[in-house]
Amino acid sequence: MGTSTPRRLVALLSPERGRCAVVAALMVASVLGEVAVPYFTGRVTDWVASEDELAAAWPMALLGLSSAVTEFICDVTYAGTLSRALGRLQRCVFAAVLQRDVTSLQVTGTGAVMARVTGDVEATHAAVSEALSLLLWYLARGIFLLVTMAWLSPHLAFVTLLSLPILLLLPRGVGKVQQGLSRQVQEALAGATEVAVETFQAMATIRSFAHEAGATERYHQRLRRVYQLEGKDAAMYAATLWASGFSALALKMGLLCYGAQLVTAGTITTGDLVTFLIYQIQFTEAVEVLLHYYPNMTKAVGSSEKIFEFLDQEGQVAPAGTLAPDVLQGHLKLEDVWFSYPKHQEPILKGVSLELHPGEVLAVVAPPGAGKSTLVSVVLHL
Numbered sequence: 001m002g003t004s005t006p007r008r009l010v011a012l013l014s015p016e017r018g019r020c021a022v023v024a025a026l027m028v029a030s031v032l033g034e035v036a037v038p039y040f041t042g043r044v045t046d047w048v049a050s051e052d053e054l055a056a057a058w059p060m061a062l063l064g065l066s067s068a069v070t071e072f073i074c075d076v077t078y079a080g081t082l083s084r085a086l087g088r089l090q091r092c093v094f095a096a097v098l099q100r101d102v103t104s105l106q107v108t109g110t111g112a113v114m115a116r117v118t119g120d121v122e123a124t125h126a127a128v129s130e131a132l133s134l135l136l137w138y139l140a141r142g143i144f145l146l147v148t149m150a151w152l153s154p155h156l157a158f159v160t161l162l163s164l165p166i167l168l169l170l171p172r173g174v175g176k177v178q179q180g181l182s183r184q185v186q187e188a189l190a191g192a193t194e195v196a197v198e199t200f201q202a203m204a205t206i207r208s209f210a211h212e213a214g215a216t217e218r219y220h221q222r223l224r225r226v227y228q229l230e231g232k233d234a235a236m237y238a239a240t241l242w243a244s245g246f247s248a249l250a251l252k253m254g255l256l257c258y259g260a261q262l263v264t265a266g267t268i269t270t271g272d273l274v275t276f277l278i279y280q281i282q283f284t285e286a287v288e289v290l291l292h293y294y295p296n297m298t299k300a301v302g303s304s305e306k307i308f309e310f311l312d313q314e315g316q317v318a319p320a321g322t323l324a325p326d327v328l329q330g331h332l333k334l335e336d337v338w339f340s341y342p343k344h345q346e347p348i349l350k351g352v353s354l355e356l357h358p359g360e361v362l363a364v365v366a367p368p369g370a371g372k373s374t375l376v377s378v379v380l381h382l
Contacts, residue, residue, distance in 0.1 A: 009304055012086070012089055013081070015084075015088075019081040020081060023074055023077050023078045023081060026070050026074035026077065027136065027140055028140065029067075030067045030070040030071040031141045031144050032067075032144065033066050034064075034282075035279075036063045038282070039148070078133055082125075082133075083125075086121065086124065089121060090121045093310065093311065096310065096311050120304070120307050124304045134293050135297060138286040138289040138290055139290065141282070141286050142287060142290070145282055146160070146283060148279060149279045153268050153273075153276050155258070155262060155267070156255055156259055156262070156280075159254060160251065160255065160283065163247065163251045177236055178233060178236055178295045179301060181229055181232055183305060183306065184229050185230060185233065187306070188225045188229055189226055192223055192226060195219050196219060199215045199218075201368075204368070236295075252280070252284065255276075255280055256277070259273045259276065259277065260273075330356075330358035331356070331358065332355070332356040332379065333355045334353055336353055337352040338350060338351060338352075339371075339378055341374075349371050349378065352375065
């Protein structure tokens with residue numbers, strides 16, 4: 001694809017620019033309110049001796065309430081915007097299926113088409129609706145927290161920044177692996193669905209040959225492949241959580257020891273240290289959330305890649321029009337017609353010849369899969 005998948009996902013929000021701007025403004029306002037609360041908490045610590053703690057308590061309470069209300073409005077607006085955007089994506093996929101020629105749909109397989117229209121779009125919606133919201137929210141929160149931390153104590157902020165490469169580079173490597181696993185899981189699920197659909201459509205033939213055990217084993221083989229891929233995905237996810245939790249704990253211990261030395265030296269006050277530690281805890285939480293949900297976002301990208309690949313496929317479609325011949329005789333004649341689907345070596349139609357005159361009725365009788373529907377599609381140039 002010429003354009004990257006994340007950019008194409010973002011492009012779905014282009015018609016919702018106004019609502020996106022409102023969401024961004026509400027998000028910034030809410031994050032600013034949350035960041036200001038720990039500042040006044042630290043000021044309460046410094047002002048307890050002067051018995052003026054109410055001067056910081058009232059602003060802290062008002063900022064916390066306004067931040068909560070703003071966050072609620074932001075979440076509601078975001079959910080509506082995302083539903084509208086992904087609804088357009090599902091309509092585009094459905095319209096693309098209707099515009100495909102019958103041959104390409106048969107080659108793709110019913111299971112794969114169903115997975116694109118329903119499964120992949122729903123998986124993308126579920127991952128994006130949760131992961132993207134939290135990623136944007138905690139990314140903005142982390143940026144504001146880091147700026148405020150640098151303003152309070154450049155030394156402690158520098159120690160925090162030293163730990164960022166380990167905390168941020170880890171999910172990128174794991175995310176790439178999980179993105180590839182997500183694509184493989186989607187393909188395996190589509191294959192299992194296709195096998196199930198084919199089995200149900202040929203139920204009479206399977207029963208006549210007493211092949212129930214073979215059909216069941218074929219479906220179980222596809223499911224075992226899905227389970228293996230999902231097991232690898234779960235192991236990678238667990239490794240990411242363990243590594244991120246250990247690194248965050250080490251950062252907290254280092255900041256606590258170094259901050260105590262700065263208070264002793266008089267570089268910062270006790271209130272500044274309390275504020276900074278609260279900021280650091282929230283900043284670590286923001287980084288942990290980013291580490292936690294970034295792989296989920298890559299899963300959404302992996303699922304959407306299959307959708308965009310399906311949309312980018314070029315199929316030969318008979319041109320739609322209203323022109324009709326002046327005289328319609330109704331005379332149909334086929335002579336030595338051969339036809340085979342792409343990726344199938346064995347022809348479906350082998351030397352078919354027939355002739356139909358106006359008023360005649362012809363019945364084509366053959367077992368399932370012999371080419372009855374293919375014959376009609378060839379006659380109709382589908």
